[in-house]
Amino acid sequence: xxxxxxxxxxxxxxxxxxxxxxxxxxxxxxxxxxxxxxxxxxxxxxxxxxxxxxxxxxxxxxxxxxxxxxxxxxxxxxxxxxxxxxxxxxxxxxxxxxxxxxxxxxxxxxxxxxxxxxxxxxxxxxxxxxxxxxxxxxxxxxxxxxxxxxxxxxxxxxxxxxxxxxxxxxxxxxxxxxxxxxxxxxxxxxxxxxxxxxxxxxxxxxxxxxxxxxxxxxxxxxxxxxxxxxxxxxxxxxxxxxxxxxxxxxxxxxxxxxxxxxxxxxxxxxxxxxxxxxxxxxxxxxxxxxxxxxxxxxxxxxxxxxxxxxxxxxxxxxxxxxxxxxxxxxxxxxxxxxxxxxxxxxxxxxxxxxxxxxxxxxxxxxxxxxxxxxxxxxxxxxxxxxxxxxxxxxxxxxxxxxxxxxxxxxxxxxxxxxxxxxxxxxxxxxxxxxxxxxxxxxxxxxxxxxxxxxxxxxxxxxxxxxxxxxxxxxxxxxxxxxxxxxxxxxxxxxxxxxxxxxxxxxxxxxxxxxxxxxxxxxxxxxxxxxxxxxxxxxxxxxxxxxxxxxxxxxxxxxxxxxxxxxxxxxxxxxxxxxxxxxxxxxxxxxxxxxxxxxxxxxxxxxxxxxxxxxxxxxxxxxxxxxxxxxxxxxxxxxxxxxxxxxxxxxxxxxxxxxxxxxxxxxxxxxxxxxxxxxxxxxxxxxxxxxxxxxxxxxxxxxxxxxxxxxxxxxxxxxxxxxxxxxxxxxxxxxxxxxxxxxxxxxxxxxxxxxxxxxxxxx
Amino acid sequence: xxxxxxxxxxxxxxxxxxxxxxxxxxxxxxxxxxxxxxxxxxxxxxxxxxxxxxxxxxxxxxxxxxxxxxxxxxxxxxxxxxxxxxxxxxxxxxxxxxxxxxxxxxxxxxxxxxxxxxxxxxxxxxxxxxxxxxxxxxxxxxxxxxxxxxxxxxxxxxxxxxxxxxxxxxxxxxxxxxxxxxxxxxxxxx
Numbered sequence: 001x002x003x004x005x006x007x008x009x010x011x012x013x014x015x016x017x018x019x020x021x022x023x024x025x026x027x028x029x030x031x032x033x034x035x036x037x038x039x040x041x042x043x044x045x046x047x048x049x050x051x052x053x054x055x056x057x058x059x060x061x062x063x064x065x066x067x068x069x070x071x072x073x074x075x076x077x078x079x080x081x082x083x084x085x086x087x088x089x090x091x092x093x094x095x096x097x098x099x100x101x102x103x104x105x106x107x108x109x110x111x112x113x114x115x116x117x118x119x120x121x122x123x124x125x126x127x128x129x130x131x132x133x134x135x136x137x138x139x140x141x142x143x144x145x146x147x148x149x150x151x152x153x154x155x156x157x158x159x160x161x162x163x164x165x166x167x168x169x170x171x172x173x174x175x176x177x178x179x180x181x182x183x184x185x186x187x188x189x190x191x192x193x194x195x196x197x198x199x200x201x202x203x204x205x206x207x208x209x210x211x212x213x214x215x216x217x218x219x220x221x222x223x224x225x226x227x228x229x230x231x232x233x234x235x236x237x238x239x240x241x242x243x244x245x246x247x248x249x250x251x252x253x254x255x256x257x258x259x260x261x262x263x264x265x266x267x268x269x270x271x272x273x274x275x276x277x278x279x280x281x282x283x284x285x286x287x288x289x290x291x292x293x294x295x296x297x298x299x300x301x302x303x304x305x306x307x308x309x310x311x312x313x314x315x316x317x318x319x320x321x322x323x324x325x326x327x328x329x330x331x332x333x334x335x336x337x338x339x340x341x342x343x344x345x346x347x348x349x350x351x352x353x354x355x356x357x358x359x360x361x362x363x364x365x366x367x368x369x370x371x372x373x374x375x376x377x378x379x380x381x382x383x384x385x386x387x388x389x390x391x392x393x394x395x396x397x398x399x400x401x402x403x404x405x406x407x408x409x410x411x412x413x414x415x416x417x418x419x420x421x422x423x424x425x426x427x428x429x430x431x432x433x434x435x436x437x438x439x440x441x442x443x444x445x446x447x448x449x450x451x452x453x454x455x456x457x458x459x460x461x462x463x464x465x466x467x468x469x470x471x472x473x474x475x476x477x478x479x480x481x482x483x484x485x486x487x488x489x490x491x492x493x494x495x496x497x498x499x500x501x502x503x504x505x506x507x508x509x510x511x512x513x514x515x516x517x518x519x520x521x522x523x524x525x526x527x528x529x530x531x532x533x534x535x536x537x538x539x540x541x542x543x544x545x546x547x548x549x550x551x552x553x554x555x556x557x558x559x560x561x562x563x564x565x566x567x568x569x570x571x572x573x574x575x576x577x578x579x580x581x582x583x584x585x586x587x588x589x590x591x592x593x594x595x596x597x598x599x600x601x602x603x604x605x606x607x608x609x610x611x612x613x614x615x616x617x618x619x620x621x622x623x624x625x626x627x628x629x630x631x632x633x634x635x636x637x638x639x640x641x642x643x644x645x646x647x648x649x650x651x652x653x654x655x656x657x658x659x660x661x662x663x664x665x666x667x668x669x670x671x672x673x674x675x676x677x678x679x680x681x682x683x684x685x686x687x688x689x690x691x692x693x694x695x696x697x698x699x700x701x702x703x704x705x706x707x708x709x710x711x712x713x714x715x716x717x718x719x720x721x722x723x724x725x726x727x728x729x730x731x732x733x734x735x736x737x738x739x740x741x742x743x744x745x746x747x748x749x750x751x752x753x754x755x756x757x758x759x760x761x762x
Numbered sequence: 763x764x765x766x767x768x769x770x771x772x773x774x775x776x777x778x779x780x781x782x783x784x785x786x787x788x789x790x791x792x793x794x795x796x797x798x799x800x801x802x803x804x805x806x807x808x809x810x811x812x813x814x815x816x817x818x819x820x821x822x823x824x825x826x827x828x829x830x831x832x833x834x835x836x837x838x839x840x841x842x843x844x845x846x847x848x849x850x851x852x853x854x855x856x857x858x859x860x861x862x863x864x865x866x867x868x869x870x871x872x873x874x875x876x877x878x879x880x881x882x883x884x885x886x887x888x889x890x891x892x893x894x895x896x897x898x899x900x901x902x903x904x905x906x907x908x909x910x911x912x913x914x915x916x917x918x919x920x921x922x923x924x925x926x927x928x929x930x931x932x933x934x935x936x937x938x939x940x941x942x943x944x945x946x947x948x949x950x951x952x
Contacts, residue, residue: 011780015783015784015787016783016786016787019783019784019786019787020791020794022787022788022791023787023791023794024792025791027796028795034804034874034875035874035875036872036875037838037872038870039838039840040840040870041840041868041870042840042841049837050829050833050835050837051829051833
């Protein structure tokens, strides 16, 4: 034993003691944090911990009205899928629909009522209570109503259907206001007008892509955003690879290849705005070849004389041989179907173009035929198709605001500051309205200009219902039920309206306690119209079964017989499109298209959609301008060069993307980015091409002719790297793409470095 | 020249002793904590006794843990379930009064979790209950415990107190019972 003196011993004992303590604490610090098992106070009936509960509801991300099934666990929504029972989407769901969860859980949601505290647009808001907010708006409305000045109140909502639309209607009528405006940027006004004129019906027919063997699409990007993309995708798959032995043929005519164009068998680029002329040339060939045997054959021959294939070849840039070949196969391959939409419908001749498309369907005998176009029956339900406001209507409204005719504007979900061109001066017009109230769930560009924000629930938290338009050849309805309890201090849009009605003492006309009651009451009427079997089960069990299935359908069918009004024939004709800006100063036609990710911009605040590469270019996050490589060569531009896109009405700046499948005199830009507000994911990202659109309109409907703007491209000398997932769009001898001609002779992919396109002289 | 390292080693001796004492101290402190405060039977907000409920009164496990046969998690009974019986039974005891104060305030009881598996293990009660595995196989003799204690199953099949579940223990049971795909990684790690 070594010698240790007392002092050293004490030191060692001290050190030992401290280290025992340190060891003790070391173990203590390494212990797992205590976890708790928090039980319910009272167990809810409809869920068990650890088990998923699925609720059927309705998607509200776009106007298609797909049915959804939402998987919830412990009372929280976890996943959105398509409802297999819903005839529109039959279990399918697009990415935007799936991203609905990020609407619900978005960190930028408005969590309670707010009041603007200083100048509009300054972004300084203070929190208020619901009572204060409702009181401020309700007392104002009550005063105006009492003074019989209700028409000084306007409501601008995104397209709403079902009983909520009826509630809005009713509410505005009680107020004495005719200023209820439904507005969606992408609403197909021209399609409604063309069908109204041709079929005499103010509703869309059902386009039977499932059974068609030959689809001619004039600009309609039916796989991405035309009317009901999920349903059309199902139809496309069925027609291509379904039960029939004959593979459906798809032909797409558009100046810039969309996702539908990429999926087509043949892609043709007609000069922008001449699609209708092309359709009439096809019709001319059908009639002149004696392939139409109807009694009104002679009338058609007269009406179509000016539209010979030879003449149309000159006007459209599509070779005469192609025109006659298309016309022949449209008759030979049955059933066939022609559809029109997208850019083709957004020109100054939009309605005439879509009328021309209907002519093709008429001559080929596709109307009322399986695989053609089925007329929908008159909606038997109480809930009719809402009247959408066109661009001109909004301009009139803005003018009324400037004239001081509007005292209160109530906004619901619509974001016109973003979806109207700057030339409309809508934002400026808002300044003339003393009280702007927004019911939006997010601080979008228009809501930022509001004095008072009464935020709504998201669609996953509210009661609602929807009657998809077009119907499926029979009426379809679906109830939207809350799948989670409200996350924040928000209220259902319907409940806000009902509360205002009570405040205005018009509660007798709107007697419901809340939206759930209103919907249930409305569905009681649907139930009462039902057949004996429906009535036998009693309303409660009918209601439960509708909620459980998430959808309800009636068996009524539309007229299969259709007689064309003779006056239609003589009025057929398509004028050349008008563009704003001279060809010398603005040599390119701007082709703005709805982004597959963001729809009209409403999806831009969802990180999933921001991260999803664009299907055609694989670009993520930003904006870009697509141009043909030959155009870029002329302008001495390469990918990533920043250019100014100038129109008569403004300039935006975006990087160039070389896109082989676009006409040389057309440049394309996706719509959806370029938000100045709308939360952290959307804000200050990319540019909004709607801003620079010319206020050219389609004269019949007053719809904005959004494809009628000419632009100039001015290089800035600066560059920015495009964020995209694909390396090069060229094959570079890798033989990734194999080519085979129609006779089955294999062609080498070598040398086919870009997609051949129809050359057009600008 | 005669060189020795002994003198310099002698100088180091106090330092060496200090190091040894400190290390021993650390180990001792660490062990003492592990041995005397294992944290495997934490105190609960209410001194609920499984011995009285499951042992003496022979209430079946799934009377309260109703979801064990339906769901991945066995579930903790809601406060209303406890109150359902205790509105009538033993109402004067202090622990029951405590229960009733939670009920009166409509507050949940924050039970401390004892049995836990890492998040990368997808264990489901449903499968095991449907395969008629006794609850005690994994949870030990719960019916004898006044306060629940972390227990797992030793290699010889006996209950092993204060020891968390490890993969080997799952596997040995899966092997013994020839569970279909019972040793497949993806059965538990999805």
